[in-house]
Amino acid sequence: MSEPLKLAILISGNGSNLQSIIDAIETGGLNAQIKTVVSSNNMAYGLIRATRHGLSTWVIDHHDYQNRDQYDGALQHYLESVGIDYVVLAGFMRILGPAIIKAFEHRILNIHPSLLPAYKGLNTHQRVLHDKATHHGVSIHLVTAKLDDGPIICQARYPIEAGDRVEDLQAKGHRLEHQMYPQVLRWLSDGKLGVEEGRLFYEKALLERPIAFNP
Numbered sequence: 272m273s274e275p276l277k278l279a280i281l282i283s284g285n286g287s288n289l290q291s292i293i294d295a296i297e298t299g300g301l302n303a304q305i306k307t308v309v310s311s312n313n314m315a316y317g318l319i320r321a322t323r324h325g326l327s328t329w330v331i332d333h334h335d336y337q338n339r340d341q342y343d344g345a346l347q348h349y350l351e352s353v354g355i356d357y358v359v360l361a362g363f364m365r366i367l368g369p370a371i372i373k374a375f376e377h378r379i380l381n382i383h384p385s386l387l388p389a390y391k392g393l394n395t396h397q398r399v400l401h402d403k404a405t406h407h408g409v410s411i412h413l414v415t416a417k418l419d420d421g422p423i424i425c426q427a428r429y430p431i432e433a434g435d436r437v438e439d440l441q442a443k444g445h446r447l448e449h450q451m452y453p454q455v456l457r458w459l460s461d462g463k464l465g466v467e468e469g470r471l472f473y474e475k476a477l478l479e480r481p482i483a484f485n486p
């Protein structure tokens with residue numbers, strides 16, 4: 272078996288996606304090692320999840336830094352010192368600046384609760400309901416300097432049903448996210464998914480459109 276994929280998982284809150292990755296590793300379904308869990312918030316429940324599973328954690332609070340450059344610089348320095356293959360954003364509520372994105376170019380993944388490029392940014396569930404959209408979804412993409420804009424690896428799509436509220440969409444999205452993030456990381460760890468100069472390859476073929484995730 273090849274070397275485990277070395278990950279840093281960045282969170283700000285509940286950490287249910289973190290949990291799904293931990294579970295996939297612990298049950299032997301993902302050949303990866305979580306080298307660190309970084310939180311922008313010292314009250315994040317995800318930190319408790321990490322500690323319960325014996326993982327190293329680090330909190331980086333923006334109140335302790337004068338500006339975004341200093342914050343990103345400290346985060347970059349820390350991640351470089353840990354030594355990782357991929358940075359996995361899992362509900363991390365800080366926007367990363369261009370320097371740290373460049374330092375980990377094409378090695379930062381994000382999960383976003385919409386069918387990108389639709390509904391970038393925050394409050395996606397409220398916005399799709401307001402627009403009376405018929406479908407919604409989840410995307411996993413590579414992070415580039417433009418918000419929620421990098422190459423999309425994988426998407427899951429689900430219907431919005433009459434009477435669905437924000438919490439319903441959140442629950443539907445999360446159910447998919449918890450299978451999708453471990454799956455994408457599995458593709459990376461077993462070499463099925465590759466990134467070359469920002470272009471995505473799946474089983475050696477250029478990925479021309481996002482992989483449709485069907486659980």
Ligand code: GRF
Pocket residue numbers: 282283284285286287288289361362363382383384444445448
């Ligand atoms: C997820 O819905 C994800 O799409 C978004 O932030 C949320 C994080 O949830 N980026 P959790 O902290 O993993 O439970």
